[in-house]
Amino acid sequence: xxxxxxxxxxxxxxxxxxxxxxxxxxxxxxxxxxxxxxxxxxxxxxxxxxxxxxxxxxxxxxxxxxxxxxxxxxxxxxxxxxxxxxxxxxxxxxxxxxxxxxxxxxxxxxxxxxxxxxxxxxxxxxxxxxxxxxxxxxxxxxxxxxxxxxxxxxxxxxxxxxxxxxxxxxxxxxxxxxxxxxxxxxxxxxxxxxxxxxxxxxxxxxxxxxxxxxxxxxxxxxxxxxxxxxxxxxxxxxxxxxxxxxxxxxxxxxxxxxxxxxxxxx
Amino acid sequence: xxxxxxxxxxxxxxxxxxxxxxxxxxxxxxxxxxxxxxxxxxxxxxxxxxxxxxxxxxxxxxxxxxxxxxxxxxxxxxxxxxxxxxxxxxxxxxxxxxxxxxxxxxxxxxxxxxxxxxxxxxxxxxxxxxxxxxxxxxxxxxxxxxxxxxxxxxxxxxxxxxxxxxxxxxxx
Numbered sequence: 234x235x236x237x238x239x240x241x242x243x244x245x246x247x248x249x250x251x252x253x254x255x256x257x258x259x260x261x262x263x264x265x266x267x268x269x270x271x272x273x274x275x276x277x278x279x280x281x282x283x284x285x286x287x288x289x290x291x292x293x294x295x296x297x298x299x300x301x302x303x304x305x306x307x308x309x310x311x312x313x314x315x316x317x318x319x320x321x322x323x324x325x326x327x328x329x330x331x332x333x334x335x336x337x338x339x340x341x342x343x344x345x346x347x348x349x350x351x352x353x354x355x356x357x358x359x360x361x362x363x364x365x366x367x368x369x370x371x372x373x374x375x376x377x378x379x380x381x382x383x384x385x386x387x388x389x390x391x392x393x394x395x396x397x398x399x400x401x402x403x404x405x406x407x408x409x410x411x412x413x414x415x416x417x418x419x420x421x422x423x424x425x426x427x428x429x430x431x432x433x434x435x436x437x438x439x440x441x442x443x444x445x446x447x448x449x450x451x452x453x454x455x456x457x458x459x460x461x462x463x464x465x466x467x468x469x470x471x472x473x474x475x476x477x478x479x480x481x482x483x484x485x486x487x488x489x490x491x492x493x494x495x496x497x498x499x
Numbered sequence: 500x501x502x503x504x505x506x507x508x509x510x511x512x513x514x515x516x517x518x519x520x521x522x523x524x525x526x527x528x529x530x531x532x533x534x535x536x537x538x539x540x541x542x543x544x545x546x547x548x549x550x551x552x553x554x555x556x557x558x559x560x561x562x563x564x565x566x567x568x569x570x571x572x573x574x575x576x577x578x579x580x581x582x583x584x585x586x587x588x589x590x591x592x593x594x595x596x597x598x599x600x601x602x603x604x605x606x607x608x609x610x611x612x613x614x615x616x617x618x619x620x621x622x623x624x625x626x627x628x629x630x631x632x633x634x635x636x637x638x639x640x641x642x643x644x645x646x647x648x649x650x651x652x653x654x655x656x657x658x659x660x661x662x663x664x665x666x667x668x669x670x671x
Contacts, residue, residue: 251665329539340536340538341538344502344542344544346657346663346665347663368536369504369506369546369657370504370659396659396660396661397659398506398508398659447661447663448662449662450661450662455661456661457660488548491534491548492534492536492544493534493535493536496534496535497586497587497626499625
């Protein structure tokens, strides 16, 4: 056991090897993603595929862990900041940094054993989950939002572990036609969306826990699917979405939609 | 880099089928049906999407080997690869060694798969084909990526379920 990980040896005698061998994809490296690039190398994951097209801007710096004033001045790529953070924790880590939309990095993301999605829109979540299902990759979705509410604002968010064969974001009601239509209606009108650092930290920590229980279960009942909803006003994490969805047979993904659609045509 | 990924419940079903006794064959064999995707750097990810057991009557009685498939078994697998003229499917011959941990191809496994696997390219030239040997909890495999290519070892397997298990030919 790697000395650095000896305090988590309860995860299993070979957990250091398992975690070091796993390739994690992270799509979106601002709020939630910037927490993940700190925690995942700390638990021992050493192979990463990162995708984000954006640069660091001052307006990101209330929540982008690891960024410095110089990153905003220099317009550093978020992938460069994430890679720097990972290598500062584990200099031997292997990082594939794709400064692009994830749709342009699919041939790198396909080799991931798990993909974390920290994307802004429901449409992107839908597309990313579809990609993961198509390539039999467990997908961990993080999302948070701040809404106007009577008397102030409401902070909420959720983390979903969506695995091939289990309930998906549609089954759980995270995605629905109404939300997609509302989002499409707002396209181009939205200003800067409200975001703060602490809910992202809560959600990212839950997401890391969901991955670790999946690959190094420290108890007898690892979960194939999980949904954690964060109420940032009541400071609680709970859900009943899974109670109704756990036994659903997912009908949102066709059984024959796997791999490259045109692989055989070269 | 060649990755082989399957849902764990599919692999469980394959192991259960291969574990069944046969009237005269010492072991059972079958075929994993695969789709595929390209990886950056020229690799392939293979995605197991189905399993076809070899029918009882398609075995030949040959005590010199654990299981000998007759021509009808190969024909059925080739029809599956052809997929009725729709998108080709990859076919991976599969059998099981009844122990835990790392396993490997025996000399017979290796020799026999090199005889018949390339024939799948006659009906499905656009897909990789190959052979997989399961143990009770792991697997090894060979993949013929293109027609005429030499077989390459599968570098990494993932059994996707809870727990999510991964292993590679370079592990331990």
